Amino acid sequence: MKPIRDVGIIGYGAYVPRYRLPASEIVRVWKGGDGDTPITEKAVPGPDEDAATIAIEAARNALSRAGIPPARIGAVWVGSESHPYAVKPTSTIVAEAIGATPETQAGDWEFACKAGTEAMQAAFGFVASGMAAYALIVGADTAQGRPGDELEYTASAGGAAYIIGLADESLARLEGSYSYVTDTPDFFRRPGQEYPTHGSRFTGDPAYFRHVLAAARGLMEQLGTKPSDYRMAVFHQPNVKFPERAAKTLGFTDEQIRTGLLADVIGNTYAGSSLLGLTAMLDVAQPGDRLLLVSFGSGAGSDAMSFVVTDKIAERRDRAPFTQDYIRRRKVIDYGLYVRYRGKLKMH
Amino acid sequence: MAIPQNWRLQNQRYRLTGEVCNTCGAKLFPPRDVCPECAKPAYEPFQFAGKGEVYSFTVLSEALAGYEAYEPYPVALVKLQEGPLVTAQLTDVDPQDVHIGMPVEMVTRKLTEEGEDGLIVYGYKFRPVLKPAVNG
Ligand SMILES: [Zn+2]
Numbered sequence: 001m002k003p004i005r006d007v008g009i010i011g012y013g014a015y016v017p018r019y020r021l022p023a024s025e026i027v028r029v030w031k032g033g034d035g036d037t038p039i040t041e042k043a044v045p046g047p048d049e050d051a052a053t054i055a056i057e058a059a060r061n062a063l064s065r066a067g068i069p070p071a072r073i074g075a076v077w078v079g080s081e082s083h084p085y086a087v088k089p090t091s092t093i094v095a096e097a098i099g100a101t102p103e104t105q106a107g108d109w110e111f112a113c114k115a116g117t118e119a120m121q122a123a124f125g126f127v128a129s130g131m132a133a134y135a136l137i138v139g140a141d142t143a144q145g146r147p148g149d150e151l152e153y154t155a156s157a158g159g160a161a162y163i164i165g166l167a168d169e170s171l172a173r174l175e176g177s178y179s180y181v182t183d184t185p186d187f188f189r190r191p192g193q194e195y196p197t198h199g200s201r202f203t204g205d206p207a208y209f210r211h212v213l214a215a216a217r218g219l220m221e222q223l224g225t226k227p228s229d230y231r232m233a234v235f236h237q238p239n240v241k242f243p244e245r246a247a248k249t250l251g252f253t254d255e256q257i258r259t260g261l262l263a264d265v266i267g268n269t270y271a272g273s274s275l276l277g278l279t280a281m282l283d284v285a286q287p288g289d290r291l292l293l294v295s296f297g298s299g300a301g302s303d304a305m306s307f308v309v310t311d312k313i314a315e316r317r318d319r320a321p322f323t324q325d326y327i328r329r330r331k332v333i334d335y336g337l338y339v340r341y342r343g344k345l346k347m348h
Numbered sequence: 349m350a351i352p353q354n355w356r357l358q359n360q361r362y363r364l365t366g367e368v369c370n371t372c373g374a375k376l377f378p379p380r381d382v383c384p385e386c387a388k389p390a391y392e393p394f395q396f397a398g399k400g401e402v403y404s405f406t407v408l409s410e411a412l413a414g415y416e417a418y419e420p421y422p423v424a425l426v427k428l429q430e431g432p433l434v435t436a437q438l439t440d441v442d443p444q445d446v447h448i449g450m451p452v453e454m455v456t457r458k459l460t461e462e463g464e465d466g467l468i469v470y471g472y473k474f475r476p477v478l479k480p481a482v483n484g
Contacts, residue, residue, distance in 0.1 A: 046440060048417075050468075052468075053455070053458060084468055093362075093470060096363075097362040097363055097456050098363070099395070322479075325479050340417075343417075
């Protein structure tokens with residue numbers, strides 16, 4: 001899919017919280033110290049952080065890079081599965097905090113880990129149609145796993161924001177996007193339930209790989225591109241193994257996915273996952289580089305997008321912290337402090 | 349705090365919007381409509397950059413009601429680049445690492461939650477500057 005008018009990314013911003021829980025801590029508490037871990041450590045939000053505060057900082061970084069007045073943003077769309085309120089939009093909090101209110105569209109998006117890329121695709125259309133000069137999209141989560149569950153190793157916090165505008169102002173121009181969606185119950189959470197349910201057997205081949213591979217192949221077929229045309233690629237990263245296997249199956253090299261593969265050191269940031277991989281790639285990309293992003297959301301579906309970096313990247317990327325600046329800012333906590341920060345203890 | 353009062357405070361609390369005095373140029377935070385320097389009316393909104401340094405601080409180990417989740421936490425008087433002094437909680441920093449003159453920047457965080465079924469109140473806090481080079 002491609003809008004009739006050319007659009008792209010005019011600003012981007014990352015955010016990763018300061019705290020890290022090593023997977024070895026979960027093994028220590030739940031497995032007596034023995035066992036393999038899917039990642040090294042994950043990012044944990046501080047007690048005063050949630051999807052809204054993560055979205056706000058990522059959005060401010062995107063705004064700094066875009067260099068536009070916030071009042072010209074015509075849509076603020078936040079994708080998350082950990083919106084702070086069950087009823088009350090996160091997007092209005094973000095819009096107010098960055099100064100985009102009151103003349104703007106706002107809404108929250110949900111599609112498990114691909115809520116952010118879903119919003120991004122809609123923003124391409126919204127801007128291309130002329131309904132807004134600019135649109136802000138965010139993917140941000142503070143994901144939770146049931147204590148002791150395998151998800152607890154990886155469920156983490158972080159987010160990324162993008163300001164979408166017309167191609168001639170873009171630091172990365174959209175070449176096209178492609179979505180692949182089926183009704184697949186691999187992972188879900190019913191209303192009022194604190195923790196999600198996942199079918200372990202369902203998360204690999206019929207869910208993640210089926211959708212990620214089909215979306216990537218569909219996009220490249222539509223554009224006439226092949227893996228070697230891409231300088232870098234990011235695939236949704238619930239762990240390290242899945243995106244590595246998806247890349248290999250499609251014919252991408254380790255070198256191509258290294259920059260965007262952050263799960264080992266920050267975990268699975270859910271709606272932030274593939275979008276944070278893209279901020280990490282944009283932090284180092286050169287004009288002319290072609291970048292591939294493939295998200296995955298349980299339920300299930302994938303959005304694949306192809307971008308070409310423009311010469312505007314050089315002047316804009318230094319206007320906000322890099323993804324790696326946040327990853328380097330790191331304080332390790334133990335399981336006890338983690339339980340306190342994440343509100344896993346009921347005090348009353 | 350009542351819901352309407354929170355709503356009126358949002359611009360100053362979410363993003364450090366104050367006022368500037370059109371007579372003498374003084375920057376006001378919080379906004380108070382009268383210039384503390386020259387006593388002339390000052391209504392012009394002014395967006396602070398959110399950068400400053402710790403002017404003085406204390407560490408609270410017995411928190412006020414609603415702030416227990418954060419204790420012990422440092423509260424500082426922050427001198428903003430533009431002049432005013434602001435009282436705010438410091439975040440993303442260990443209390444023993446706070447020092448006078450520490451460069452800080454504004455972030456928007458959860459201030460408190462009014463119970464499990466009440467409002468989540470967001471507002472400014474300050475943290476150590478993440479990346480000194482990025483001040484443009
Ligand atoms: Zn004055």
